[in-house]
Amino acid sequence: MIKDLIYMNGYGIFVWLSFFITFVVCGVVYLKTYKTLKKYEKEFASEIQELSSERKKIILKKSRVASQALSSYKETI
């Protein structure tokens, strides 16, 4: 049964390679996208943290994106 699944009557190399390439490429793109997102979140959050507390308060009140990004970054660390 397992042997049949692997060899697939001689077509196994083509079938498995197709699925392998698809999932490796998808996995690499996922990891790269995730890392870039986290890098930007981190940079954005640290830029907000560096601001004076008064300005930080204003920005977090004004921008939902800033407050959301900051809380999302805090969750990951």
Add this chain to the structure above:
Amino acid sequence: MIKFFNISSIFVWIEKLINFINSIFFILLLIAISIALIFSPADYLQGDSVRIMYVHVPAAWIALGSFSSLALLSFLNFIFKIKNLSLISKSIAPIGLMFTFLAIVTGSLWGRPTWGTFWVWDARITSMVILAFFYFLFILSHKLILDEEKANRISSLVAIIGFINVPIIKYSVDWWNTLHQPASIKITGSSTIHSSMMLPLLLMFSVLILYCALIFLMKYKTEIIRIKKKNLKRL
């Protein structure tokens, strides 16, 4: 309604959607792969090599669908100059390029056992390579042109011109004599694919669409943060 399309409102929903997709993705993937590789039948003519269809066809559909939406968004952006539309198209383009590449590679791997060759310059394959070239140009225009307005204009033009290639890809198998088989699944008219193969095909398509949504949302979120980061001093 306008508030719904506001970047800040969308941003709140992105995280929720990413979490939702993550929660169902692997279960669906496992089901789809099991059916595609184990439980679906082999083809009477092509044997087990037909299983390549379950990654090749969804990849090609996504590649074409992504470019069509890219062209539509670029056309709307060209007229209405909505910044959000260019952010969306910038996030879609790399996904489309990736699936164009996958459609070409898996098609080539399918070609070897069925046609006896990995590559021929036939109408369908050549037009898919041209599609990859247009995706590449679109991404390159955003990477190389530093003035964002100009980059948006040029990339929009690339997408609109490139859209001419989409119907050529679709009908290439009907217009020219090609090695590539004609479409088995038709939106209008009856499909010539058996339900035992249609089910894994649609399942794999759904899984890959979910994957696209996940990558798109992450890329879109990155783009929003990048813009907000740039505008932080102005706030």
